[in-house]
Amino acid sequence: MNSRFAVAVHILTVIAHEGGNPVTSDYIAASVNTNPSLIRRMLSQLTRAGLTRCQMGTGGGALLAKPAARITLRDVYHAVADGRLLGLPREQPDPACPVGRGIQALLTERFDGATRALEDELARTTIADMLYEVVERRERRGSRRMVG
Amino acid sequence: MNSRFAVAVHILTVIAHEGGNPVTSDYIAASVNTNPSLIRRMLSQLTRAGLTRCQMGTGGGALLAKPAARITLRDVYHAVADGRLLGLPREQPDPACPVGRGIQALLTERFDGATRALEDELARTTIADMLYEVVERRERRGSRRMVG
DNA sequence: ATGTCTGTTACTAGATTAGATACATACTAT
DNA sequence: ATAGTATGTATCTAATCTAGTAACAGACAT
Numbered sequence: 001m002n003s004r005f006a007v008a009v010h011i012l013t014v015i016a017h018e019g020g021n022p023v024t025s026d027y028i029a030a031s032v033n034t035n036p037s038l039i040r041r042m043l044s045q046l047t048r049a050g051l052t053r054c055q056m057g058t059g060g061g062a063l064l065a066k067p068a069a070r071i072t073l074r075d076v077y078h079a080v081a082d083g084r085l086l087g088l089p090r091e092q093p094d095p096a097c098p099v100g101r102g103i104q105a106l107l108t109e110r111f112d113g114a115t116r117a118l119e120d121e122l123a124r125t126t127i128a129d130m131l132y133e134v135v136e137r138r139e140r141r142g143s144r145r146m147v148g
Numbered sequence: 149m150n151s152r153f154a155v156a157v158h159i160l161t162v163i164a165h166e167g168g169n170p171v172t173s174d175y176i177a178a179s180v181n182t183n184p185s186l187i188r189r190m191l192s193q194l195t196r197a198g199l200t201r202c203q204m205g206t207g208g209g210a211l212l213a214k215p216a217a218r219i220t221l222r223d224v225y226h227a228v229a230d231g232r233l234l235g236l237p238r239e240q241p242d243p244a245c246p247v248g249r250g251i252q253a254l255l256t257e258r259f260d261g262a263t264r265a266l267e268d269e270l271a272r273t274t275i276a277d278m279l280y281e282v283v284e285r286r287e288r289r290g291s292r293r294m295v296g
Numbered sequence: 297a298t299g300t301c302t303g304t305t306a307c308t309a310g311a312t313t314a315g316a317t318a319c320a321t322a323c324t325a326t
Numbered sequence: 327a328t329a330g331t332a333t334g335t336a337t338c339t340a341a342t343c344t345a346g347t348a349a350c351a352g353a354c355a356t
Contacts, residue, residue, distance in 0.1 A: 002344075003237040006255050014247045024301065031245040034237065035346055044303060057354025058300045073258065085266075086232055089151040089182065090314085090342095097179040099162045102282040107154050110221065110273055117269035118233075121262040125300090130258075134250040150313075172332065183315055185335090192334060205323030206331045238311095238345085 007032055008042055008080045009073060009130065012051065016068040016131045022054075022061030042080065049079035069128035074119045076127075085118070086111040156228045157278065158219060160199065164216040164279045170202075170209030190228065197227030218274035222267045224275075233266070234259040240278055263272055 014031050015023050016066065029036040046052040053065045062073065090109060091118050093100030162179050163171050173191065177184040191210050194200040201213045212219065236255060241248030 003235045004344090005234055006236050006252075006259075006336080009255060010241065010251050013251060014245070014263070016278065017247050023300095026301090031242050031248040033239045033241050033248070035348095036301095037181065037347070037349095038345070040302060041304080047303095054302060056300085056302050056352085058356065060301055060354070061277065062302090068228050073262075086153055087151045088154045089180065091181045093181050097162070099158065099165050099279075099282055100179040100181070103158050103161060103278070104154075106278060106281055106285070107157060110270070111154075114221075114266045114269040118266040119260045121265035122258070125258055130251070130254060131247075133254055136249055138252050146165050152313090170332095174332085183317095184332095185316070185318095186314070188333060189335080202333065203323075204321080204331085204333050206325065208323070208332055210333090266356095 002082070004042065004080045004082070005077055007034070007038075008046060008076050009127070011039060011042060011046070011062075012064070012068070012071060012076060012127045013125075013130045013134060015062055015064055016127050017121060022059065022063055024061040028062070046076075046079050051075060051077070051079055064127075067128070069126050071127040072123045073125045073127075073130075076081070076121035077119060077122055084111065085115050114139065150230070152190065152228045152230070153225055155182070155186075156224050157192060157275070159187060159190060159194070159210075160212070160216075160219060160224060160275045161278045161282060163200065163210055163212055164275050165283075168211070170211055172208065172209040176210070194224075194227050199223060199227055208213070212275075215276070216279060217274050219275040220271045221275075221278075222271040222272045225267060225270055232259065233263050 010032050011028055014028050025036040025039040029039045032039065043052055043054065047065070050065055051071055052062050054062050056058065088104055088111075093103060095101050100126060158180050159176055162176050173184040173187040176191075177187045180187065191200055191202065195202060195213070198213055199219055200210050202208065202210050236252055236259075241251060243249050
């Protein structure tokens with residue numbers, strides 16, 4: 001249960017929300033409710049993956065490296081996912097057992113297939129979608145409040 | 149990176165491999181290369197989920213509660229998966245931020261969708277498939293060795 | 297020059313994971 | 327019945343992982 005992917009999406013959505021103005025790690029950290037240093041660490045991963053870029057100095061901050069509509073959640077996942085989603089045991093199974101001998105290679109195959117399916121589903125949503133829905137929902141909630 | 153799912157599949161494949169004879173936790177633990185107590189803990193989860201049943205006493209052990217062809221990897225995943233695959237941060241985002249206010253509900257939706265895709269893919273493989281492929285591969289490797 | 301912001305390192309506390317022991321309970325076999 | 331076997335569960339520990347924090351050199355704007 002690793003929350004880095006969620007944080008990365010949050011970061012990118014905040015940057016997209018600011019529409020072209022550089023966003024500081026302090027600002028993002030306040031929205032995510034965590035430490036600016038943690039945000040900077042993640043931003044450097046996102047930059048390395050080509051999703052963001054940064055301006056240093058006064059008035060600087062993070063920017064999207066390409067349009068929000070062209071950043072999918074799969075891209076984000078690849079940028080920050082550390083290891084495998086479905087893990088194998090640290091210890092090797094007993095090679096003397098007919099099942100133990102072959103099970104890990106087989107499990108790896110199936111896990112990879114399942115992970116690919118998850119990623120394909122993630123690819124259907126972009127940061128632009130996230131931004132649109134976050135804002136739209138807020139407005140719906142706002143107007144509902146006006147009516148009620 | 150939690151390996152319980154992998155271990156659970158391994159357990160069930162070993163039981164299936166023994167073709168109806170009760171399998172002790174000691175035997176399974178040797179194949180998985182871990183502690184019998186850990187295996188028993190997992191077996192009790194699998195039994196609670198209706199995938200296995202157990203005979204106590206001499207000559208006892210674990211059995212499949214239904215045919216291997218009717219146990220999918222999704223069933224196994226549901227039986228032993230503890231929490232969410234893609235996690236949200238422990239701390240709540242800042243509700244004063246337009247993005248922070250709505251992002252978690254939205255992330256939860258997308259994560260659930262992606263997880264469902266992964267589970268659907270897992271559902272395409274059964275324990276019978278696992279057993280068949282483990283044994284088949286072993287034989288292929290064997291015959292290749294004979295040829296080479 | 298001065299102040300701002302990033303990028304990175306190092307450290308800490310807390311949570312999670314798996315390994316290990318122990319033992320009451322259930323069952324088989326004789 | 328009694329002895330032996332195997333499960334089911336509770337508890338503890340060590341190792342690993344995760345996120346939070348502080349610190350500081352380097353880059354940039356004014």
